[in-house]
Amino acid sequence: MTGLHTPPRATARPGARRSRPRPFRRIPAAARWCALIAFLNAVVWAFVTPVFHVPDETSHVAYVQYFAETGLVPNIQDGDGISMEEASVMDALRFNATIGNPDQLAIFSEAQEGVLDAAERDRLDPSSGGGIIETSGQPPLYYALGAAVYHASPWKGLTQRIMLIRLLSALMAACTTLLVFLFLRELFREPWTWTVGALAVAFQPMFGFISAGVHPDNLLFAASAALLFGVARAFRRGLTPALGAGIGAAMAVGALSKLTFVALLPGALLALWLLLWSARDRRLAFQGAAIAVAVLVAAVAVYGALNAVAWDRALLGGGVENAANTAVNAGDPAPINLGQQLGYTWQLYLPRLPFMLDQFDHFPPYEVWFRGMIGKFGWLDTQWPGVVYGVALGLHAPLVVLAGLALWRRRSGLAARWPELLAYLAMALGVMGSIGFLGIRFTHDTGFGFAQARYLFPFLAFYGAFVVLAGLGAGRRLGRPLGALLVLLAMTHGLLAQLLVVSRFYG
Amino acid sequence: MRVKVVLGAGLALVAGLVLVLLLGDAQRRAGGNYVPEFGPVTELRGADRRCERNQLVPGDSGALSLLVGTYERPTPEIEVTISDSDGRPVSSGRLPAGQAEGRVVIPVERVEDTTAGLDVCIATGPGGRTVLYGRGRDVRLVWMRPGSESYLALLPTVAHRFGLGKLNPFGAWLMALAALVLAAAWLAALRLVLRQAGQ
Numbered sequence: 001m002t003g004l005h006t007p008p009r010a011t012a013r014p015g016a017r018r019s020r021p022r023p024f025r026r027i028p029a030a031a032r033w034c035a036l037i038a039f040l041n042a043v044v045w046a047f048v049t050p051v052f053h054v055p056d057e058t059s060h061v062a063y064v065q066y067f068a069e070t071g072l073v074p075n076i077q078d079g080d081g082i083s084m085e086e087a088s089v090m091d092a093l094r095f096n097a098t099i100g101n102p103d104q105l106a107i108f109s110e111a112q113e114g115v116l117d118a119a120e121r122d123r124l125d126p127s128s129g130g131g132i133i134e135t136s137g138q139p140p141l142y143y144a145l146g147a148a149v150y151h152a153s154p155w156k157g158l159t160q161r162i163m164l165i166r167l168l169s170a171l172m173a174a175c176t177t178l179l180v181f182l183f184l185r186e187l188f189r190e191p192w193t194w195t196v197g198a199l200a201v202a203f204q205p206m207f208g209f210i211s212a213g214v215h216p217d218n219l220l221f222a223a224s225a226a227l228l229f230g231v232a233r234a235f236r237r238g239l240t241p242a243l244g245a246g247i248g249a250a251m252a253v254g255a256l257s258k259l260t261f262v263a264l265l266p267g268a269l270l271a272l273w274l275l276l277w278s279a280r281d282r283r284l285a286f287q288g289a290a291i292a293v294a295v296l297v298a299a300v301a302v303y304g305a306l307n308a309v310a311w312d313r314a315l316l317g318g319g320v321e322n323a324a325n326t327a328v329n330a331g332d333p334a335p336i337n338l339g340q341q342l343g344y345t346w347q348l349y350l351p352r353l354p355f356m357l358d359q360f361d362h363f364p365p366y367e368v369w370f371r372g373m374i375g376k377f378g379w380l381d382t383q384w385p386g387v388v389y390g391v392a393l394g395l396h397a398p399l400v401v402l403a404g405l406a407l408w409r410r411r412s413g414l415a416a417r418w419p420e421l422l423a424y425l426a427m428a429l430g431v432m433g434s435i436g437f438l439g440i441r442f443t444h445d446t447g448f449g450f451a452q453a454r455y456l457f458p459f460l461a462f463y464g465a466f467v468v469l470a471g472l473g474a475g476r477r478l479g480r481p482l483g484a485l486l487v488l489l490a491m492t493h494g495l496l497a498q499l500l501v502v503s504r505f506y507g
Numbered sequence: 508m509r510v511k512v513v514l515g516a517g518l519a520l521v522a523g524l525v526l527v528l529l530l531g532d533a534q535r536r537a538g539g540n541y542v543p544e545f546g547p548v549t550e551l552r553g554a555d556r557r558c559e560r561n562q563l564v565p566g567d568s569g570a571l572s573l574l575v576g577t578y579e580r581p582t583p584e585i586e587v588t589i590s591d592s593d594g595r596p597v598s599s600g601r602l603p604a605g606q607a608e609g610r611v612v613i614p615v616e617r618v619e620d621t622t623a624g625l626d627v628c629i630a631t632g633p634g635g636r637t638v639l640y641g642r643g644r645d646v647r648l649v650w651m652r653p654g655s656e657s658y659l660a661l662l663p664t665v666a667h668r669f670g671l672g673k674l675n676p677f678g679a680w681l682m683a684l685a686a687l688v689l690a691a692a693w694l695a696a697l698r699l700v701l702r703q704a705g706q
Contacts, residue, residue: 033699040692047685051673093672097541103649108538108668109565109621116672155674163674192704199696480704481509487700488517491693495521498689499528502682506668507534507661 038177038202042170045212054213068147069127079131120157142216173211197464205497223254224458244288248295267427345436372453402473538565569653583634
């Protein structure tokens with residue numbers, strides 16, 4: 001894996017006229033195909049999933065609409081969280097009666113469609129939202145892009161606009177897949193592995209399902225994949241100003257798309273420092289690192305200025321603390337101590353140790369992360385029959401062994417790549433820690449579970465790498481057939497997931 | 508060659524699996540009144556009656572699925588009548604006494620078209636107490652299609668529902684179009700894997 005492969009630089013023939021291929025042309029054709037396939041799959045998900053039935057889509061639509069209608073971020077104390085138009089459309093779609101009731105169909109008759117048409121024609125005040133809800137503290141980049149689509153839409157009905165914004169999300173899924181391909185190209189020597197890993201991500205059903213929604217996670221996933229690709233490339237080819245600008249852009253987009261990305265930044269900054277420390281050309285690397293940080297700082301500064309001047313809220317929009325406090329009841333009289341915090345975070349990912357307080361009535365590594373990856377659709381109300389998760393576990397177990405085998409065979413290369421691995425580890429720990437930090441507060445105050453598998457999707461590139469390693473673990477003879485089989489399994493998994501959602505809402 | 512064989516065999520398996528699923532018995536829901544089953548709503552004592560007013564009864568309804576509690580005793584006879592706001596009968600049906608409590612399905616004469624503003628009355632015959640469930644003052648009503656159908660036979664109905672509630676210039680053809688887009692993605696992916704991993 002890491003470190004064994006340095007992609008060859010393009011070499012020009014002596015005497016040949018030097019011409020730089022256009023950036024799009026420099027992307028391998030296979031990567032572009034993978035991106036197109038991911039886009040098409042996400043488009044299908046967008047039409048399969050009824051409007052508002054992606055987790056939190058109601059509040060993300062509210063943010064987009066308020067931003068589009070007023071140019072402001074939602075920041076009204078005690079204001080309505082969603083507009084009257086959105087509320088009437090939700091009523092017409094019978095959303096509140098469908099969510100959480102897996103045996104209840106989405107609207108099924110022309111009469112109900114007529115009610116929806118009337119709600120969309122009447123357009124009750126579309127700018128009447130803006131109240132502070134759980135998404136209000138989030139930065140506005142995804143919502144601003146969504147607002148542009150909202151305005152550009154030739155249709156003025158809210159459900160129609162939502163479908164177009166979903167297509168924007170599908171484009172972001174295509175970008176994520178493309179960047180995963182490029183990340184894998186940095187990591188692995190064998191070209192077939194890049195396609196196999198990227199397609200496994202493209203057809204991952206939870207990724208496809210979230211890509212179908214009006215959801216800033218989609219920009220977060222793309223920015224995270226871009227960051228991982230930039231870091232992997234820089235560790236192999238050296239940090240240059242151009243690469244620094246790319247890493248900086250990824251950090252800026254990520255930081256302005258969702259607060260979760262803040263948890264990746266310490267790891268990203270550590271990566272820059274390690275790149276600087278290990279650079280052959282320190283001056284060039286320093287320029288690259290400086291540009292990366294400058295791009296991030298400039299973006300955050302502009303965002304801070306907008307918050308302070310145009311939107312009348314805290315410089316960073318309230319940041320993580322605001323998100324946590326808005327999602328739950330702040331000011332709880334029984335504060336969470338450090339031991340509880342650490343125990344909760346540990347148990348989210350690992351078996352509980354004997355001295356730890358039992359924080360869950362289930363085993364999160366299986367219930368939250370594994371089952372969540374296999375599929376919990378809708379607002380977690382559409383799940384497979386239990387036996388499917390068991391079969392999936394049975395299929396994954398040998399893959400884990402094979403991936404471990406591949407890593408073992410490449411252990412010497414891995415050891416040489418410790419700075420890069422350390423950077424990835426720091427990013428992963430940052431995100432995992434942030435889920436624990438927010439999760440215990442949410443559960444403490446509401447009694448509900450917090451974590452969802454998608455919270456780890458900033459590391460979809462690692463999921464692709466896992467699939468590739470499983471293929472490589474099968475050895476030289478069987479690696480390719482197994483890789484092909486894993487792609488077919490991913491496609492089948494995705495197809496069955498789409499049928500599951502179709503049967504739940506329409507069947 | 509090996510990759511080709513793997514993909515070919517895998518595709519055949521997938522096609523078989525999808526065919527088995529499509530030929531399996533569908534749930535045959537016709538629709539419902541969107542009332543969740545949060546708890547008991549009313550208790551009918553002996554020969555008693557409860558009406559839900561202003562209901563939308565979906566087209567192709569041939570049975571009413573109802574959750575009933577009888578304190579572990581067999582259910583009494585349950586009769587369902589559907590009438591319009593002027594009291595004219597639209598459909599009716601009955602379930603003989605002696606069923607186990609829980610979810611029961613009461614067959615009714617088929618309601619052809621979706622109709623709004625109907626009264627649905629549930630009457631119990633002599634016997635013990637019968638609890639109906641829902642939320643607040645509303646009983647949950649879930650309508651089922653008559654007879655038995657496979658998912659394949661249900662496809663036109665599913666396609667019709669699929670086209671509702673979203674941007675859709677294609678009507679009931681939207682689902683077929685989505686299937687074509689997915690097929691294109693599959694073809695492209697298989698071709699790509701064959702070219703990249705099959706060399």
